[in-house]
Amino acid sequence: MFKATITVQLRPSILDPEGKAIENALRSMGYSTLSNVRVGKHIELSVDASDEEQARAIADEACGKLLANPVMEDYSIALKEI
Amino acid sequence: MSNITFGVVVFPGSNCDHDAYHAVKHVFGKRAEFLWHKESDLRQSDVIILPGGFSYGDYLRCGSIARFSSIMKEVVRHAERGGYVLGICNGFQILTETGLLPGVLLRNRSLEFVCKHVRLRVDNNDTAFSCAYSAGQLLSIPIAHGEGNFYTDDMTLAELENSNQIVFRYVNGHGEAADAANPNGSRNNIAGIVNRSGNVLGMMPHPERSVERLLGSTDGSGVFSSLLSTITGSVPVSL
Numbered sequence: 001m002f003k004a005t006i007t008v009q010l011r012p013s014i015l016d017p018e019g020k021a022i023e024n025a026l027r028s029m030g031y032s033t034l035s036n037v038r039v040g041k042h043i044e045l046s047v048d049a050s051d052e053e054q055a056r057a058i059a060d061e062a063c064g065k066l067l068a069n070p071v072m073e074d075y076s077i078a079l080k081e082i
Numbered sequence: 083m084s085n086i087t088f089g090v091v092v093f094p095g096s097n098c099d100h101d102a103y104h105a106v107k108h109v110f111g112k113r114a115e116f117l118w119h120k121e122s123d124l125r126q127s128d129v130i131i132l133p134g135g136f137s138y139g140d141y142l143r144c145g146s147i148a149r150f151s152s153i154m155k156e157v158v159r160h161a162e163r164g165g166y167v168l169g170i171c172n173g174f175q176i177l178t179e180t181g182l183l184p185g186v187l188l189r190n191r192s193l194e195f196v197c198k199h200v201r202l203r204v205d206n207n208d209t210a211f212s213c214a215y216s217a218g219q220l221l222s223i224p225i226a227h228g229e230g231n232f233y234t235d236d237m238t239l240a241e242l243e244n245s246n247q248i249v250f251r252y253v254n255g256h257g258e259a260a261d262a263a264n265p266n267g268s269r270n271n272i273a274g275i276v277n278r279s280g281n282v283l284g285m286m287p288h289p290e291r292s293v294e295r296l297l298g299s300t301d302g303s304g305v306f307s308s309l310l311s312t313i314t315g316s317v318p319v320s321l
Binding site: 017072 | 143178185191233
């Protein structure tokens with residue numbers, strides 16, 4: 001059994017108005033050293049697979065079909081045996 | 083003509099399904115059927131309407147979960163056979179997630195939910211959904227969405243433009259697609275597009291909410307009368 005931690009991010013070419021709004025709020029709080037705020041999703045799930053390669057293949061397929069939309073998002077998968 | 087059936091799909095969270103049903107049945111006097119998302123029978127519908135709302139709570143991404151419902155498998159088959167599909171608001175989002183239409187609807191540029199009447203221009207009146215309008219006609223139809231910011235890459239955008247798939251655009255009072263008239267940040271002020279074969283249309287504005295004078299505008303009625311005249315081969319009648 002593996003625990004998959006999936007991060008879904010808007011692709012760099014796509015404007016992230018939510019990130020911008022947060023950045024503006026941070027700036028108004030005085031955090032002049034913070035910039036480039038991007039908001040994404042963090043998804044955790046368990047994968048029943050015999051090895052890491054199989055677990056990655058299953059998680060990757062789920063990302064491609066449902067968890068991320070390739071038109072606007074990129075994703076990354078981190079796996080840990082549990 | 084009275085046998086034409088509109089199937090209105092109902093997902094958990096749909097909230098414009100009754101508006102669409104009302105427009106079809108009580109304003110146009112046609113058969114309308116509600117189709118629950120778990121069903122897999124389109125009940126011989128000629129036109130499928132994917133209504134507005136927040137299907138499955140808009141979880142994950144708008145329209146992403148609706149795409150995998152039983153009824154959508156049949157809707158995709160219907161579209162592939164050349165059947166008509168009209169996606170309004172959340173229905174448009176579902177069509178892009180399903181891949182029946184290109185692109186995606188992102189969060190509005192302003193981050194605000196925008197609910198107001200907008201000015202649209204009919205840029206292609208040679209479709210089954212817009213033939214009752216004249217080319218360049220200006221319409222007043224309401225929008226109500228938080229994620230209506232149409233985005234696609236440059237290549238797909240050029241394809242949409244070149245093959246005349248952009249049916250409705252947000253414009254100002256002079257009919258110009260100006261940035262100030264763009265309520266959500268959509269690329270090229272796109273409000274509604276049709277697929278290559280012309281049988282699937284998605285639009286963010288709500289034509290079903292502007293079919294009665296009592297509601298302030300009848301400009302949306304052309305979408306329904308276009309479909310009716312296309313299916314029966316008759317001349318479109320305006321309300």
